[in-house]
Amino acid sequence: KAGVTQTPRYLIKTRGQQVTLSCSPISGHRSVSWYQQTPGQGLQFLFEYFSETQRNKGNFPGRFSGRQFSNSRSEMNVSTLELGDSALYLCASSFLAGPGETQYFGPGTRLLVL
């Protein structure tokens, strides 16, 4: 079974631009979560989607948004990029969204904002 895939793997943008990252979960998984990883803040939760609904959201500004499609694929969007948005963005999927389900992570998208 294929793992979680994320596209693109690398991205360079300039301040003020917007970016869309894509995540395809493991086949059959219906929950998708997004995390931001930076050297200073570590791994931080962005949001979680299940059945096209956002169930949980981390402490990030409204410039960060996401959505999930009926096939469970998910996208996250960052508008008006800032230098501090440079990070590794990781997507994770789980079968359902039950308590303590194991999340399986993709390889991430490395975003560099210049």
Next chain:
Amino acid sequence: AQKVTQAQTEISVVEKEDVTLDCVYETRDTTYYLFWYKQPPSGELVFLIRRNSFDEQNEISGRYSWNFQKSTSSFNFTITASQVVDSAVYFCALSAPLYNFNKFYFGSGTKLNVKP
């Protein structure tokens, strides 16, 4: 509030040495789940183990073993006879779903360097 502390920022060992990575967690929930993940330089987080709060049995998987102690709120990870391929950043994570569904709280990670 939920919190995970990995006090060891970086550890260096020589191949074949045993090494223990510490993880201390905080939660007021009585039902919670603990995880360990490995992050090689490629960036992907690789799942290693999941443990729920009601199961305090230690677990061994090959060269890996985990010691869960609720009394000290710790979930430590030991690699026996370390190998160069074990070099990576290791993360401990907590999920306390009562109020946070499937949100994971990660520790800051421990970078393990295994030298030949």
